[in-house]
Amino acid sequence: MAQSQPATANEVSGGDAAGRLVRPFALTGGRTRPDRTDFTLITTVTAVDPPPTWGARPQPEHTRILRLCARPIAVAEVAAHLDLPVSVVAIMLCDLLQAERITIHPPHPVSNTPDLDLLQKVRDGLGRL
C-alpha cells in the first residue's frame, strides 16, 4: 500500500528546513485540536465507498486522505504519507468523519488484565516471522 502511493508528500511541505510552503494549521482553518479525540496513532480509518452524494466538495488535502484510506489504514500511516503532524491529520480526519466520508475503527483496547487470546495471536504471528 505504501509503495502504491505517489510521492506527493512534498507538495504540501517543502521540507522542514526550508519551511513549509503551506503552514500546517492553514489546512485546518486555524484549529489546533480535533473536535473528537478518537484518532489515536493506530486508529484505523477507511473511506466510505461510495462517498455520500451530498455535502461540500472535499479540499485537496481531504481528497488525498480519502485516496490513502481507500483501504483501512492507521492514522499514523496517513500522517507519515502526507508528511504532516498527527495532530493536524486528526483534525482533517475529524472533518471527514463529520461529513460521513470515513469510518473509524478504534485500536484493540488494552487494559490491566491482559487479553490472553489476543496475546497468543500476537505471539503466534511473531513466531511466523
Next chain:
Amino acid sequence: MAGSDPNTRGTPAPDTVKILIAGGFGVGKTTMVGSVSEIVPLRTEEPLTSAGLKIDDLDGIEKKHATTVALDFGRITISPKLILYLFGTPGQQRFWFMWNDLALGALGAVVLLDVRRPESSFAAIDFFERRDIPFVVGVNGFHGMHPYEPEEIREALALPEGTHVLLCDARERESCRDVLIALIDQLIASSTHVPQQG
C-alpha cells in the same frame, strides 16, 4: 438502509495493537523497527509545546516550541484481522514522553540498552516503571559483542522481578523477533500469575 455501513462491502478494518521501542540516543531503536517491519519504517513528526502552554493560544507557539518529536514506526500483519505496530522514537529526544498518545494503549515496550552507555536508557526504564507499562530490556550488542550476562545487567539496573533481559542484535530480524516474543511471553506469564496483594 442502503447507506448504513457501506464499508462492509470493502476490506473490514483490522484490530490494531502497538509495542513501543524505547531507549537512549543511538541505541538502535529505528534499526530494530526496520528489522522486523514488513514496510520500510515510516516517520511522522509532532511539534510538542512545552508543558502548561495552552495549545489553543496560537500566539507565541512558534517561540514556545519545546521540540519536534519524531516517531519511526513499522508494521507487522499478524493476520488479516490483527496488525501490530512498532513505534520507536529516533534520536535524542528528551520530550518523547510528552506525546501521551504514544504510551496509551500499548501492549508493552522494549527498552533497548547499550552497555557502553546504559545511563542513556534509564529515562525510558523509569518512564515505563512509573506507568506500570510492562517492558523487556533488549541489550543491543554492537558488532555482536556482549560483554555482560543478562543477570549482571538485571542486577545493575535493579529491574522489577519478572522483567526479562535479553541479549540481542537490532540488525537481525530473528533476534528482534525473539525480543518481541519474550515481551509477549512476559505479558502472558504476568496475566496467569495473580500478583500477591501486598
